[in-house]
Amino acid sequence: MLTDYHMHLQPDGAEARARAAHRWEREGGPRSAGWIGHYVDRARARGVAEIAVTEHVHRFRDAAGWHPSPFWREEATEDLTAHCAALAAARDGGLPVLVGIEMDWLPDRVDDIRALLAAHPFDVVLGSVHWLGPLGVDSPDEPAWDALPAEEVWSRYLAELEAAAGSGLFDVLAHPDLPKVFGHRLPAALAPRMDAVVDAIARSGVCVECSSAGLRKPIGELYPDPDLLGRFREAGVPVTLASDAHSPEDVARDYPTAVAALRAAGYETITRFRSREREQVPVRWA
Ligand SMILES: [Zn+2]
Ligand SMILES: [Zn+2]
Numbered sequence: 001m002l003t004d005y006h007m008h009l010q011p012d013g014a015e016a017r018a019r020a021a022h023r024w025e026r027e028g029g030p031r032s033a034g035w036i037g038h039y040v041d042r043a044r045a046r047g048v049a050e051i052a053v054t055e056h057v058h059r060f061r062d063a064a065g066w067h068p069s070p071f072w073r074e075e076a077t078e079d080l081t082a083h084c085a086a087l088a089a090a091r092d093g094g095l096p097v098l099v100g101i102e103m104d105w106l107p108d109r110v111d112d113i114r115a116l117l118a119a120h121p122f123d124v125v126l127g128s129v130h131w132l133g134p135l136g137v138d139s140p141d142e143p144a145w146d147a148l149p150a151e152e153v154w155s156r157y158l159a160e161l162e163a164a165a166g167s168g169l170f171d172v173l174a175h176p177d178l179p180k181v182f183g184h185r186l187p188a189a190l191a192p193r194m195d196a197v198v199d200a201i202a203r204s205g206v207c208v209e210c211s212s213a214g215l216r217k218p219i220g221e222l223y224p225d226p227d228l229l230g231r232f233r234e235a236g237v238p239v240t241l242a243s244d245a246h247s248p249e250d251v252a253r254d255y256p257t258a259v260a261a262l263r264a265a266g267y268e269t270i271t272r273f274r275s276r277e278r279e280q281v282p283v284r285w286a
Pocket of ligand 2: 006102244
């Protein structure tokens, strides 16, 4: 089977949501069975049997004070309990939808993260390093790239990724080579450091995602790139498949490229989750 374990029911940012709102409002809202059904329909049309909705934790009031970024604070408008209940209702009503979340790695919020994850019925939890302290890795606000040289951004990012893996909080590390998003590839001097982080991820037991989202970004390639995916495979790191869609149209987008990369790296299975328990299933088009 194929899955898509990374997507959002709404775009990021109030302006983009306002532009798109007419679409979900005619279905009864962004958490309605009708709107979620559009994501399921697109997945099925692309040969994908199961999806996980993994809204950003920064969308929820529960996490409003976790980060100083104005963007974060402006985004924290939603009710996480109601959100999870709507997804669980869709799942328990027979839609192939899992209750997920894209959880930021914020090292000074570990206790809050653990408590929030324990309080809700998640099937799968993504861990994402979007922030280096106050600086954003992939955000146009407070960009790390304006404040630091590329080698420093990558070096700090890899330290946080390793810490996130070792925290035991997450099931899957999302977009593991995210700092390349705007075109800054890993500096050659840091290649040995990346190897060490891959080994640390393998020891931690956490999965990484193979995400087609990078194909839609300035860098124009999968997260992780095919070489890095091969290194994860050699190290024995399990994988999930992901699109990071922020609209139904992007669910399972570019999966022929992602699935071919998995196979070329030697992966024969992907990881399926339910109630944060995992199993391996063959990589196979429906
Ligand atoms: Zn992300
Ligand atoms: Zn995402």
